[in-house]
Amino acid sequence: MTDGTALSLRNVGFRWPGRQSFRLTVPGFTLQRGETVLLLGESGSGKSTLLSLICGIIVPQEGQVEVDGTSLSSLRAGARDRFRAERIGVIFQQFNLLPYGSVRDNIRLPLRFAPDRRSRAGDAEAEAARLCTALGLAPELQGVPAGRLSVGQQQRVAVARALIGQPPLIVADEPTSALDARTQDAFLGLLFDQVRAAGSALLMVSHDDRLGARFDRVLRLDDIAQTERQAA
Secondary structure (H helix, E strand, C coil): CCCCCEHHHEEEEEECCCCEEEEEEEEEEEEECCCCCEEECCCCCHHHHHHHCCCCCCCCEEEEEEEEEEEECCCCCHHHHHHHHHHEEEEECCCCCEEEEEHHHHHHHHHHHHHHHHHCCCCHHHHHHHHHHHCCHHHHCCCEEHHHHHHHHHHHHHHHHHHHHCEEEEEEEEECCCHHHHHHHHHHHHHHHHHHHCCCCCEEEEECCCHHHHEEEEEHHHCCEEEEEEEE
């Protein structure tokens, strides 16, 4: 079920400068609210550049990237940072948790920078506890420093942090790379349940095509983008 466009790229072009120039071009790509897409690509194929464009870390030299109806190019750098905190939940490959912060504090961290998202979350402590329970994190872990958790537990904290406040777009960068196949499947089941409950769109980037069965669409990067490398 979808409810509007979460992500749209139209005629996007971006070139990194330098002696070994790299250009990424995306003629068109859309992702609807409630939709799940797996984007496959090998290391060095341009996945990181695409994610940086989608998250507003960089802006295209050509075309438009829109998240939830807002063109990221229309925002200054500080405004893009605030917008990203409000409208995009990111699950990083290395999780990027605060190791000395508690599970509860890590999950609620995005709300400190996003007042609208904080409002959507309601009672932030109760919502953090709900997400912990839904993702299989025992109540006694909520006060434990994140650095003391197992890899699988840290991964679930990272998912809860991305989901709190129901951002319309969830971007996941190789979140299953450290897990075996059995643990991957269990993790994806929990992730999908919570993404659907939030009504968010999910774009997961990976090199592992075995994950594809659960997704609404499976695309390869070269299905939606062209890349060019050129020596200066």
